[in-house]
Every structure is written in structure tokens, then in C-alpha cells.
Amino acid sequence: MSSNSLSVVGRTEMAASTSHEEQYVTFTVGAEEYGVKILSVREIRGWTPESRLPNLADYVRGVVNLRGIIIPIFDLRARFGGGCTEVTKLHVVVVIQVGERTRGILVDAISDILTIGHDQIKPPPTLDSSMVEAQYLSGLYTCDQRMVTLLDVTKLFAEETGEEEHLAQRANMGTARAA
Amino acid sequence: MDDLSQFKQTYFEESAELLEVAESGLLRLSPDNQDMDEINAVFRAVHSIKGGGGAFGFTDLVAFAHEFETVMDGVRSSTIPVTTDLVDTLIIANDVLGRLIGHAQENTPIPPGTTDAAAQALCRFLGKTGAPTKSTDSASAEATSATATATVAGAGAGAIPAADDGRKTWCIRFTPKQDLLLSGNDPSFMLRALERMGEATIDCDVSDLPSLDHMEPENLYLKWTVQLLTDQTKAQIEDPFEFVAEEGVVEITCLSETAAGPTAAKTETASVGAVAVSGSRPEADSGAASGSGQLTVYSKSGEAGAKTAANKGAGGAPPTQVAGHTIRVDLDKIDRLVNMVGEMVITQAMVAEHLRDLPPGEFQELLEGLEQLAQHTRELRESVMSIRAQPVGSVFSRMPRLVRDLAAETGKDVVLETSGENTEVDKTVIENLVDPLTHMIRNSIDHGLETPDAREAAGKPRTGIVHLSAQHRSGRIVIEVSDDGRGINRPRVLEKAVEQGLVPAGASLSDEDIDNLIFLPGFSTADKVSNISGRGVGMDVVRRNISGLGGRIAVYSAPGQGSRFVLSLPLTLAVLDGMVISVGAERFVLPLTNIVESLRPKHADLHGLVNKCDVMMARGEYVRLVYLHKLFGIPGAVEDASKGLVVLVESEGDGRLGLVVDEVLGQQQVVIKSLEANFRRLDGVGAATILGDGRVALILDVAGLQEMSQHSGSGGGVRQISDLASPAAVPLLRAS
Numbered sequence: 046m047s048s049n050s051l052s053v054v055g056r057t058e059m060a061a062s063t064s065h066e067e068q069y070v071t072f073t074v075g076a077e078e079y080g081v082k083i084l085s086v087r088e089i090r091g092w093t094p095e096s097r098l099p100n101l102a103d104y105v106r107g108v109v110n111l112r113g114i115i116i117p118i119f120d121l122r123a124r125f126g127g128g129c130t131e132v133t134k135l136h137v138v139v140v141i142q143v144g145e146r147t148r149g150i151l152v153d154a155i156s157d158i159l160t161i162g163h164d165q166i167k168p169p170p171t172l173d174s175s176m177v178e179a180q181y182l183s184g185l186y187t188c189d190q191r192m193v194t195l196l197d198v199t200k201l202f203a204e205e206t207g208e209e210e211h212l213a214q215r216a217n218m219g220t221a222r223a224a
Numbered sequence: 225m226d227d228l229s230q231f232k233q234t235y236f237e238e239s240a241e242l243l244e245v246a247e248s249g250l251l252r253l254s255p256d257n258q259d260m261d262e263i264n265a266v267f268r269a270v271h272s273i274k275g276g277g278g279a280f281g282f283t284d285l286v287a288f289a290h291e292f293e294t295v296m297d298g299v300r301s302s303t304i305p306v307t308t309d310l311v312d313t314l315i316i317a318n319d320v321l322g323r324l325i326g327h328a329q330e331n332t333p334i335p336p337g338t339t340d341a342a343a344q345a346l347c348r349f350l351g352k353t354g355a356p357t358k359s360t361d362s363a364s365a366e367a368t369s370a371t372a373t374a375t376v377a378g379a380g381a382g383a384i385p386a387a388d389d390g391r392k393t394w395c396i397r398f399t400p401k402q403d404l405l406l407s408g409n410d411p412s413f414m415l416r417a418l419e420r421m422g423e424a425t426i427d428c429d430v431s432d433l434p435s436l437d438h439m440e441p442e443n444l445y446l447k448w449t450v451q452l453l454t455d456q457t458k459a460q461i462e463d464p465f466e467f468v469a470e471e472g473v474v475e476i477t478c479l480s481e482t483a484a485g486p487t488a489a490k491t492e493t494a495s496v497g498a499v500a501v502s503g504s505r506p507e508a509d510s511g512a513a514s515g516s517g518q519l520t521v522y523s524k525s526g527e528a529g530a531k532t533a534a535n536k537g538a539g540g541a542p543p544t545q546v547a548g549h550t551i552r553v554d555l556d557k558i559d560r561l562v563n564m565v566g567e568m569v570i571t572q573a574m575v576a577e578h579l580r581d582l583p584p585g586e587f588q589e590l591l592e593g594l595e596q597l598a599q600h601t602r603e604l605r606e607s608v609m610s611i612r613a614q615p616v617g618s619v620f621s622r623m624p625r626l627v628r629d630l631a632a633e634t635g636k637d638v639v640l641e642t643s644g645e646n647t648e649v650d651k652t653v654i655e656n657l658v659d660p661l662t663h664m665i666r667n668s669i670d671h672g673l674e675t676p677d678a679r680e681a682a683g684k685p686r687t688g689i690v691h692l693s694a695q696h697r698s699g700r701i702v703i704e705v706s707d708d709g710r711g712i713n714r715p716r717v718l719e720k721a722v723e724q725g726l727v728p729a730g731a732s733l734s735d736e737d738i739d740n741l742i743f744l745p746g747f748s749t750a751d752k753v754s755n756i757s758g759r760g761v762g763m764d765v766v767r768r769n770i771s772g773l774g775g776r777i778a779v780y781s782a783p784g785q786g787s788r789f790v791l792s793l794p795l796t797l798a799v800l801d802g803m804v805i806s807v808g809a810e811r812f813v814l815p816l817t818n819i820v821e822s823l824r825p826k827h828a829d830l831h832g833l834v835n836k837c838d839v840m841m842a843r844g845e846y847v848r849l850v851y852l853h854k855l856f857g858i859p860g861a862v863e864d865a866s867k868g869l870v871v872l873v874e875s876e877g878d879g880r881l882g883l884v885v886d887e888v889l890g891q892q893q894v895v896i897k898s899l900e901a902n903f904r905r906l907d908g909v910g911a912a913t914i915l916g917d918g919r920v921a922l923i924l925d926v927a928g929l930q931e932m933s934q935h936s937g938s939g940g941g942v943r944q945i946s947d948l949a950s951p952a953a954v955p956l957l958r959a960s
Contacts, residue, residue, distance in 0.1 A: 096920040097810055098906060099856030108903065110914045113567040117903040146902050206903050 066162045069186075071193050072139060072152040074122045078193045079152070080159065080186065085198040087142040089155055092132050103129050105205060106151055111140065118149040119202045141198050148202055159193070161186050166195065228280070235276040236329045237552070242269035243322050244621065250315050251624050258306050266314075267296040268466075273321065275467065277328070279408035285324040288339045291346045292317045297417075304349050313345040315625075391422065393479040394461055396450040400472030402443040409468050415448060417464035422454030451479070555651075558611055562798055565601075565608045566895035572601045573916035609650065609796050616694045616703070617645030619657050623665055623692060630669045637676050637687040638669055644694035649701045650796040656773050657703070657793075660766045664705045664789050665690060667762060672709030672787055682784065684708065700775075701795055706788035712781040714738045721747060739779045739787075743767045771875065771927060773797065774817060800896055802923065804889040804915065805871065807852045808861040811921045812885075813894055813913055818926040820872040820880065822888050827866045838865065840882050842872060849882040850933040855908065862886045875927040883929070892916075896923065908932050 069080035070089075095107030095118050104123035108115050118138060122130045130136065130151055138149040166184035183197040246269040249262045274289035295314065298304035320342040327334045396418065400411060418424050429447040439445070452461065458476055465474045576594060579587070620642045631638040673679075673688035680686055691706045714735060721727040721741045733741075741747060745764040770777045775793035794800070794817070802813035803822075829841045830849075838849040849870065853861030862868035862884075870882040894913035899906065899922070910925035 094919065096912075096922065097858070098903075098922070099858070099908065100906075108899070108912060108920045110918055110920050113563065113570070113897075113914070115897050115899060115902060115912050115914070115920055148902060 065164070066160050069159050069161055069193070069195065070139065070155065071157045071159055072137070072155045074125070074152050075127060078156060078191055079121070080161075080193045080195045081139065081141065081198050081201075083158065085141050085143060087140045087147060090138050090140060090149075092134065092136045092138060092151070102205075109138075109149065111147065111149070114147065116140070116147045116149050117202075117206060118151055119205065120151045122151075122153075124202075141201065143199050143203070146206060148206055150201070157188075159186070159188060161195075169194075232280055232329075234552075235280065236325065239273050239276065239325050242273050243318060243325070245269045246318050246321075247315065247625065248621055250311060250318060251628065253306060253311050253314075255306050255308065260300065263296070263300045267293065267300055270296055270321070271467065273325070275408035275410075277325075277408070278410065279406065280328070282324070282328045284334055284339070285321070285328055288317075288324060288343060289321060291343050291350075292321060295346050295349050298350065310349060313342070313349065317342045317346055391453050391455045394450075394452045394454065394458075395475075395477045395479050396448075396452060396461065397475040397477075398448045398450070398465070398472065399474075400444055400447070400468060402440075402445065404444045404468060404471045405442060407468075407471055409471060411444070411446070411448065414464040414468070415450065418450050418452055418461070421456045421461065422452055424453075425451040427451075558608075562608055562612065565605050566798065566897075569601055569605060569893075569895055570914045570916070570918070572597055574918055577916040605799070609798065610648070612651045612796070612798075613648040614651050614654050615646045615648050616654065616657070616701070617642075619654055619661060620645050620692055620694070622658065623661065626662060626665060627669065627690060630666060634669060635675065636669065636673050638673060639687050639689050640665075641689055641691045642693065643691070647694040647696055647701060649694075649793070650798065652797045653701070653773060653793055653795070656769065660769050660791070661692070661703070661705070663762050663766045665692070668705055668707040668709065668787070668789075672707040672711075674710050678710075682710075696795075697792070700792050703791040703793070704788060705791075706786060708786040711783040711785055711787050712739050712742065712779070714783070717741050724748075739781050742779065743777070774800070774815060776817075798896055799893055800913075800923065801891065802894050802913075803871070803891050804921065805869075805885045806887045806889055807856070807885050808858040810856075810858055811889065811915065811919070812852070813892075813921050813923045814871060814873065814883070815910070815923065815926070816891065818873045818875055820874055822869055822871040824868075825866055825870050825882075830865055840865065840870060842870075842882065845880075847872060847880050847882045848933075849884055850929060851884045852929075853884075855929065855932055873926045873929075875930060879930075881926070881930055881933070894921075894923070 068083040070083050070086050071078055071080040073079075090111075093109055095109050097107040098105060098117075102123075104120045106118040106120050108117050120130050122128065130153070132151070136151060136153060137155055138151055139155075140147060140149050166186055169179075169182040169185055180200045181196050182194060184195045186193045186195055246266045249266040249269070252259070252262055253266075270289055270293045274286050274293055277285040277289060292314075295304060295310075295317075299306060299310070304310065320339055323338060324334060327338075398411070398414070400409075404411065415424075415426055419426070427449045429449065430445070432445045432447065433439070434445065454461070458478070461476055462474070465472075468474070576598065579591065579594060582591070623642070624640055627638050627640040630636075668690050669688075673690070674682065674684075676686040679688060689708050691704070693704045693706075695702055718727065718733065718738050718741070721744065722729050722731075724746060726744050726747060727733070727741065742763050743766075747764070748762075767777050770791055770793070773793055774797070775791060777792075778790045779787060780790070781787035800813075801816040803816060803819055805812050805814055823842065825840050825842070831839050831841070831846075833839045833848075839846045840849050841847075849865055851861075851863075851865075852858070853863070865882075865884045868884055868886050869888055870884055871888065872880055873883050874880045892915075894915075896911045897913055897920075899909065899912045906922075908925055908928040909922045910928070911923045912920050913923055915921050
């Protein structure tokens with residue numbers, strides 16, 4: 046299993062930059078490039094066949110065994126409406142840890158590790174806030190004339206995994222509506 | 225202070241155990257049954273709670289525990305007679321003490337008045353007997369005990385009083401260790417206890433007291449010499465020092481047989497510590513829960529005849545207590561170990577699967593080694609699981625209290641008998657047993673047992689018996705709750721069920737079917753809602769809980785003789801015996817307990833039913849078919865049931881169902897993994913597991929599948945009468 050998983054080496058050392066800068070792992074999905082904070086990335090592993098879960102949206106690829114724990118895999122391309130990814134050996138899964146929970150995100154390839162200053166991040170243009178996509182975005186960054194879309198890992202597929210705060214939020218909304 | 229919080233945690237854990245010890249001791253206490261060992265055990269439990277509480281500065285708790293302890297002290301010295309009133313008061317006091325500990329644990333303020341009633345009740349007993357009452361603010365005195373106790377002095381200071389009434393003069397030299405106060409002990413209590421025994425002269429030796437700038441405020445530098453004229457025996461004099469056996473040296477010397485000077489000393493010196501070790505103390509064999517060590521003392525009821533008579537309430541022998549060689553281990557650590565072993569089982573299966581394709585004969589040794597590994601893995605898993613296993617006695621022990629309360633509330637005479645308390649089962653199962661058992665015992669007492677008068681009229685003894693038993697049977701634990709009451713009143717149950725619209729009028733049901741009606745949601749025979757029952761939530765919840773644990777429940781009843789509820793549960797929730805099946809490219813695990821049989825139907829056995837669903841004739845019954853690939857949307861599966869396989873499954877009371885799958889791959893023990901840890905619950909899926917090739921397979925939840933298939937519009941179908949539990953089946957009954 047270790048052959049197809051590549052740990053992010055020494056991420057704590059690398060993250061020890063100044064407080065105004067943070068490191069991001071960037072990856073590509075189709076022509077677009079996305080970035081997530083490196084501290085939330087637990088590991089990057091090659092594609093292993095998933096077990097499908099019944100009756101869920103197409104972007105929920107299924108579940109895989111990550112050294113004894115079962116984690117869901119989400120297809121970022123499908124989530125953003127680009128259709129299901131045809132997986133090859135070159136596709137990778139970015140394993141993200143948010144709090145106690147771990148999930149995998151299927152992307153095309155890892156491209157870079159960037160150190161980005163807070164002031165270099167541009168706010169995303171206003172999208173319709175009801176779109177889940179809008180909640181995922183935390184900012185935009187330009188690197189060698191490429192635009193990198195920075196994603197908020199705490200929101201990324203949080204609702205799909207039934208994260209408590211989302212449920213709580215929804216419950217609050219429900220009661221607000223009822224009142 | 226963080227170090228302290230760790231000790232606090234231990235204190236709370238120990239207190240919880242001690243409270244249980246105290247409660248079970250108190251429950252056995254009655255005017256006819258005054259077992260000194262039991263009384264002492266209760267006394268020690270309360271004392272230990274108080275001592276620890278003092279160490280952490282829970283002043284209210286200590287003050288109350290002190291009152292409690294004083295009464296217990298009176299009981300054990302027989303100055304307070306044991307009456308039912310007293311026992312009731314003590315049980316309530318124990319509850320209050322538990323609440324105070326709860327407040328201390330959660331660090332919440334104690335609501336004013338929490339202790340008032342109980343404390344007053346306790347005082348009443350103290351006042352009645354004239355036993356020395358100490359003010360509750362003695363807690364604050366503890367802090368300054370060193371100075372306070374120096375002034376405690378009895379009558380006749382300095383002289384050794386002579387007496388000719390069988391009393392002796394004793395010299396007690398108590399040299400505590402300097403850290404005595406840190407263990408929550410207070411020498412003033414011991415000195416006062418001595419004082420109560422007779423005429424005491426207490427001298428405090430302050431020679432070791434360092435100068436103020438060298439003094440550690442938490443250390444104790446004092447020594448005491450007490451001359452005591454008393455009719456008590458040496459063992460009784462040693463008694464107050466029981467808890468400081470390891471915290472100091474106590475020398476007790478008899479100075480006179482009747483009346484003599486110190487020169488006539490017949491020396492009989494012994495350190496209490498040494499006595500404690502040699503075990504010659506009167507109470508030593510009952511397992512002193514001395515607060516100092518990490519040694520857990522738990523009761524193992526002597527399995528003589530499996531029936532522990534002690535729980536009959538009166539007259540029985542108490543369970544002998546055995547100080548086992550146990551350690552207290554954090555549950556997380558054990559869980560991690562269980563997980564690791566689970567991983568190993570999977571890895572081992574994985575290796576085995578890879579090596580299966582090796583040419584035979586070539587790697588004989590490797591294969592033999594693998595065989596051994598498999599054996600060891602299995603044994604390792606079993607031993608790890610047995611660490612988590614606990615005797616069901618820990619649940620059973622809560623029931624006497626419940627029975628006592630219910631009996632009082634319903635005005636019925638009830639005796640609870642238990643057997644098989646030592647039957648072991650996984651901790652998670654134990655935790656989930658409390659609610660169902662509580663419900664069932666409630667049900668038995670409220671509905672099953674008659675009032676004493678009615679029993680007498682029926683020619684039965686006035687006292688009803690509820691029997692709770694546990695045993696291992698074919699890899700499962702079977703728990704029975706039976707009563708010798710009136711049994712299920714079938715005509716009335718049927719009438720009520722019809723009234724509540726749960727069964728169509730005029731339906732003819734077998735006795736067994738009627739008995740099973742009590743498990744229907746919303747069913748209740750009670751005419752008025754009481755505290756105990758009548759809300760119509762109960763037995764259906766019991767059944768749901770039990771089937772949630774992978775268990776089954778059945779009821780047997782004989783009119784006039786009583787009813788019997790039988791629970792059968794898996795021994796662990798960490799592994800499961802399952803059948804691996806395949807549908808399309810996916811594999812699933814079906815719990816073996818749900819499977820009736822699997823068969824390949826002939827084309828002629830398959831029929832469509834009102835274009836809604838397919839049914840199959842299996843062993844003379846029509847069974848509704850559910851296509852797993854349709855339900856789960858799996859492509860590439862076998863569409864024709866006669867080309868695939870039908871697995872007949874049944875869940876608790878929800879009738880049978882034919883699950884159409886591609887293939888049955890084989891039986892396997894699988895490790896249950898949570899899907900919810902990183903994802904969420906899915907309909908029709910109970911959990912997940914990892915198969916030998918490292919892939920994840922979902923464990924199917926048969927009851928969930930049944931529900932899904934009804935909601936997905938393909939509901940209905942011909943079902944057995946026994947699935948009355950599901951309201952959807954009721955209209956079909958009308959047709960029959």
C-alpha cells in the first residue's frame with residue numbers, strides 16, 4: 046500500500062514560515078488549478094478502486110480502505126459539474142483531514158506546493174451564494190499568470206459527509222423557518 | 225493542578241464503584257439480615273468517598289458523607305437499630321451522595337437544599353440514639369486538624385483510670401507518616417473514634433514540629449499517644465486506623481487487665497499495617513477497598529448452583545468478595561488494541577488470498593507458516609475480545625433497586641432472582657442492555673405480576689418472583705426475564721390491538737401471534753398512563769434496541785403461570801459472521817443471523833404481483849423479491865432471479881424477504897467498521913468492513929432494506945402473518 050501513497054514529507058517544517066504566509070498544495074482538475082492548505086492534507090495517494098455507495102450523487106465515488114479506516118472519496122470534477130472522472134493510474138486522491146474526519150478528493154494530478162501570503166489572495170467574485178460551489182471557495186491566487194482557486198477544506202464536501210455543524214446549521218435554519 | 229485532575233478522575237471512577245458497593249450492601253440490609261460484613265463494606269465505601277472528597281476539597285460532599293458515615297458507624301456498632309425506615313433513609317442518602325459526586329465531577333454548583341432532606345433524615349437517627357453528632361463544618365476543621373486535634377482530650381487527663389468492670393487501659397501510640405493528610409485521612413476522626421470507645425487521654429507530641437520557615441503546610445508533624453480505658457477489644461481499637469494502615473505506625477499496648485499502672489504492661493504491640501497484610505483483621509476477608517492502591521476490588525459471586533441467593537433479598541449468603549489481580553486500563557487503549565487486531569485479521573486474510581494462487585507443493589513451509597499465523601490471529605482476536613468482555617452482573621446489579629422501587633410504587637410484593645451473572649459479553653453489548661432490561665422488568669412487574677391479594681386468590685404465594693438469567697448458548701448470550709404472574713391476557717391484548725387499529729377486527733391469530741402483538745409500536749393495554757407504563761412505548765423500543773444490536777427477542781406465555789421473555793444477542797459488536805454476496809461488481813456482507821437460506825428459484829416459482837413486485841414460491845409460502853441491484857442502482861447485475869440467487873432473509877419480526885443477488889461467495893467472519901466515522905449513515909447499510917483483498921464491502925441492514933423496498937413503491941406483496949409488526953402488512957390480512 047505504501048507504494049502508491051506518498052506522504053507529504055515534513056509538512057510541519059515547511060509550514061513554519063511567517064504567520065502571514067501559508068503553504069498550499071495545488072492540483073489540477075481538467076484545465077483548472079485548485080489549492081488547499083497543506084496542513085489539512087494528510088497524504089496523497091494513487092487511485093485504488095473504490096466500493097460504490099448506493100443511491101448517492103455521482104460525485105460521491107464511494108469508499109476506500111485507508112489503513113483500516115473507511116473514508117469516502119469525492120470526485121471534484123463531478124462536483125463542479127464536469128461529469129464523472131474516467132480514472133486512470135495517473136489520477137490521485139488528496140486525503141484531507143478536517144478535525145476528526147478524513148475524506149479523499151479525486152483529482153487529475155498534483156501540480157505544486159505554493160507559499161502564499163494572505164495579502165496576495167483575492168476574494169472570489171460574488172457568485173450566487175446558494176450554490177454550494179460558492180461556499181467551497183476561499184479565494185483566488187495568481188501564480189505565473191495561472192489562476193489558482195483556493196478551496197476551504199472545512200466546507201469541502203462537509204455537507205455530504207453529514208458533518209455535525211452543517212447539520213446543526215440546517216437544524217437552526219429549520220427552526221428559524223418554523224418560527 | 226493538572227496532575228490533580230488525573231487523580232480526581234480516578235477518585236470519581238472509584239467513587240462510582242463504591243456507591244454501587246454501598247447500594248448493593250444497603251439493598252441487602254434489612255432488620256432480619258444484618259450482616260456485619262455488609263455493614264462494614266458500606267461504611268468503608270462511604271468513608272473512602274469522604275476521604276477522597278476531602279483531599280480534593282469537596283466540602284459539601286464531605287460534610288454530607290460525614291453524616292452518612294456517622295450513621296453507618298452507629299449501625300455497625302449496633303447503637304442504631306436496623307429498621308426498614310433506616311434502610312430507606314440510607315439508600316436515599318446514597319443517592320444524594322451520588323448526586324453530590326456528580327456535581328463535583330461536572331464541576332457544577334450543588335443546588336441548595338440537595339442534601340437537606342437526606343441530612344435531616346440521617347440526623348434523626350443520630351438524635352434518636354444519642355450517638356455523638358458532629359457538626360457539618362468539621363470539614364473545615366480538617367484543614368486545621370493538626371492544631372484542632374491537639375486539644376481533643378477526654379476526662380481524667382494524665383491519670384490512668386482504674387476500673388473493675390472488665391474494662392482495660394490501652395496505650396495507643398499513633399505515628400502517622402508526614403503525608404497522611406494528602407491521602408485524605410484526618411487523624412482527628414480516629415482520635416474522636418477512640419474517645420467514643422471509653423475514657424481517653426490524648427497527648428499530642430509536637431517535638432517533631434519544625435520551625436515555621438521549615439514547615440511544609442501540607443505535612444503532618446504530630447504524633448499522638450492515647451490512653452484509653454475501654455471495654456472494647458483490641459481489634460475494635462484498631463478499627464479506626466483501618467484506613468491509615470500504610471500511612472503510619474499504630475502501636476496498641478494493653479496497660480492493664482483491670483486496673484494497673486503502666487508498669488504492669490502486658491505488651492501486645494502490633495502495627496496495624498502488618499496486621500492488614502497478614503489478613504487477620506476481622507474484615508480483611510471481605511476485601512477492604514482501601515483507597516490507596518489502584519487495585520480494583522470486584523465481587524465475584526460464588527457460582528455455587530449458578531443462583532446467587534444473595535439477590536433474593538433476605539436470608540441469603542452475600543457474594544464472597546475476591547480481590548482479583550486486576551488493573552484499571554483506559555478503554556481507549558483497549559479499543560485501539562481491538563482495532564489493531566482487526567487490521568491484523570484483514571491483513572492476514574489478504575496475504576492468504578494472494579498466496580492461494582501459488583503452485584501447490586512448492587512453498588509448503590510458507591503455507592504451513594501461514595496456517596499457523598491464521599491460528600494465532602484467531603486466538604489473539606479471541607483473547608483481545610475477552611478483555612472487553614464483562615460479566616452481565618454489572619447490569620443485573622442495577623435491577624434490584626429498580627425492582628424495589630417498582631414494588632413500592634405498584635404495591636406488589638416482588639422478589640428478584642438472578643442467575644448467571646458471571647456470563648461474559650462485550651462491553652458495548654452490556655451498555656446497550658440496560659434500557660431493554662429495565663423496560664422488560666418494568667413490564668413484568670407492572671403487567672405480569674398480580675397484586676398480593678389477587679395472587680392469594682389464585683392460590684399462589686403473595687410474593688411474586690421475577691427471574692433474570694443469563695447464559696451462553698451457541699456463540700450468543702441468551703438473557704431471560706421471566707415472572708410467575710398471570711401471563712399475557714390474550715383476549716385483552718387482541719381486543720386492545722383491534723381497538724387501536726393495529727389488527728383488523730375479526731382476524732384470527734394464533735396464540736403466538738397475539739403474544740407478539742405486544743411488540744407493536746403504540747400498543748398498550750394499560751388503561752391509564754402511569755409513571756411506569758401505559759404510554760405505548762416500551763416493548764417495541766425494546767425490540768428495536770435488541771435488533772439494533774443484532775439480537776432477537778421472543779416471548780412465551782402461559783396463562784396464569786407467567787411469561788418469559790428471551791433475548792438472544794451476539795457476544796460482540798466488533799466482529800460479525802456474514803455471508804459475502806456479489807451484485808454486479810460490488811460485494812456486500814449479509815449478517816448470518818438474518819439469513820434463512822439461499823436458493824436458485826426455478827422460473828416457474830417466480831410470479832409478478834399486480835405489476836408491482838415479484839414474488840417467489842419458497843417452501844410453500846409466497847415471498848416478496850427485492851432486487852438488490854435495483855434498490856442500490858448497481859449496473860451490470862444479473863436481472864433475472866432464476867439466473868442469479870435468492871437469499872431468503874428475515875429481520876426481527878419484519879417477515880421474510882427474498883433478496884435477489886448475483887452470487888453467494890462464502891461465509892466469513894468480518895470486522896465491523898463504522899461508515900459514519902468519516903461519512904454518514906446510509907439507508908439499507910448497517911456498517912462496512914474490509915475484505916481480504918483490502919476492498920471495502922458494505923454490511924447490509926436487512927430491516928433497512930425491507931423499509932426501503934416498501935418506500936420505493938414496490939411495497940406490498942404477500943407476507944406472513946407474523947409480520948404483523950409492520951403496519952403495511954395489515955391491509956393484506958383483511959384480504960385473507
